[in-house]
Amino acid sequence: MQKGKAKWMKMSTKMPAAMRRFFVETEAVGIALYYLIRMHIARQEGYYVKDTNEFRIELKDLSSIDFVSIDWAIRMMLKHKIFSKELYDRFNILTSLDIQKDYFQTVRNRKEIPVNLLYIVDEKYLTKNALKYMPGDIENIAEETTEEKYTTTGEEKEMFREAHKVYPGDKSDIETEFKNFVFKHKDHKRVAPMLLQAVKDMIRHYDMLKENGLFCPEYKPFRTWINGRYWEVEFADMQKRISVYNKKGDEYVFKNKGKEN
Numbered sequence: 357m358q359k360g361k362a363k364w365m366k367m368s369t370k371m372p373a374a375m376r377r378f379f380v381e382t383e384a385v386g387i388a389l390y391y392l393i394r395m396h397i398a399r400q401e402g403y404y405v406k407d408t409n410e411f412r413i414e415l416k417d418l419s420s421i422d423f424v425s426i427d428w429a430i431r432m433m434l435k436h437k438i439f440s441k442e443l444y445d446r447f448n449i450l451t452s453l454d455i456q457k458d459y460f461q462t463v464r465n466r467k468e469i470p471v472n473l474l475y476i477v478d479e480k481y482l483t484k485n486a487l488k489y490m491p492g493d494i495e496n497i498a499e500e501t502t503e504e505k506y507t508t509t510g511e512e513k514e515m516f517r518e519a520h521k522v523y524p525g526d527k528s529d530i531e532t533e534f535k536n537f538v539f540k541h542k543d544h545k546r547v548a549p550m551l552l553q554a555v556k557d558m559i560r561h562y563d564m565l566k567e568n569g570l571f572c573p574e575y576k577p578f579r580t581w582i583n584g585r586y587w588e589v590e591f592a593d594m595q596k597r598i599s600v601y602n603k604k605g606d607e608y609v610f611k612n613k614g615k616e617n
Contacts, residue, residue: 378436382429388419389429390438393450400580403459404451404475406526407444410574417571440477453477512548519551524559525575537582547587554587 379387392415397405405411407430415426430450434441439450456477516534520527527533538544558575565572576586 374436375438378432378438381436382432385421385425386429386432389415389421389426390433392418394455397451397455400577401583402577402580403456404443404449406574407448407450408574410572413571414573443475443477447475449475451475451477509545512545515548516551519555520578522552522559523555523575523578523581525577525581527578533578533582536579540583541585550587554589558586558589 378390393405396411396414397403412423412426415421416423419426421429433439433450434444439452443449443451513534516537517530520530520533541547562572562575575581576584581587
């Protein structure tokens with residue numbers, strides 16, 4: 357994790373009764389998995405995580421806890437209302453009101469644009485405490501930054517749109533994402549032409565991991581990918597794991613030469 361990425365993730369010393377009961381009942385397994393899930397959400401710079409097979413594989417790799425115990429612990433978290441059971445049943449995501457309060461407060465303090473608002477635990481709270489300053493003040497900040505500090509062109513936005521279109525992970529609408537991109541990166545004009553190829557390279561790399569039976573992480577939300585400048589990532593690990601791959605049309609043929617160097 358990059359230094360400072362998870363500063364907004366607050367852990368109150370005044371633990372709610374439901375949390376105490378959950379920790380007593382699940383002991384080390386529950387404690388470890390709860391904090392790993394919170395760390396994952398913070399690392400994504402959002403307020404939720406989707407409970408996918410890839411996510412559970414990552415939990416297993418990080419904690420050495422078996423899948424049966426992971427499933428049991430997550431069910432216990434939902435039972436004790438550590439995470440919203442309603443949103444989990446509807447969307448298969450893990451989030452809570454406390455996590456969302458911390459996230460939206462941090463977004464406000466940083467004067468950033470929030471990620472999509474699709475999975476809200478308490479809409480009344482959001483309307484009263486979050487929306488009053490987000491789509492208004494935050495969006496205006498992005499618009500002022502775009503218009504006054506940085507000029508953009510239709511060509512640049514179209515290049516960004518193509519990358520946004522093919523990106524496989526969660527994403528907001530193109531206007532919100534483009535404003536965030538321009539707001540976050542002063543070199544957006546230089547970067548825009550690189551994005552589409554970077555997304556394609558990442559998809560190809562992930563596909564190769566899956567086809568070779570190697571661990572493949574889930575796709576980050578597009579906002580996290582942009583904010584973290586993940587288009588600059590070079591997939592060097594694949595060169596160690598797979599010795600040779602040759603492209604033939606739209607297919608890839610893999611040749612494993614034995615032990616990794």
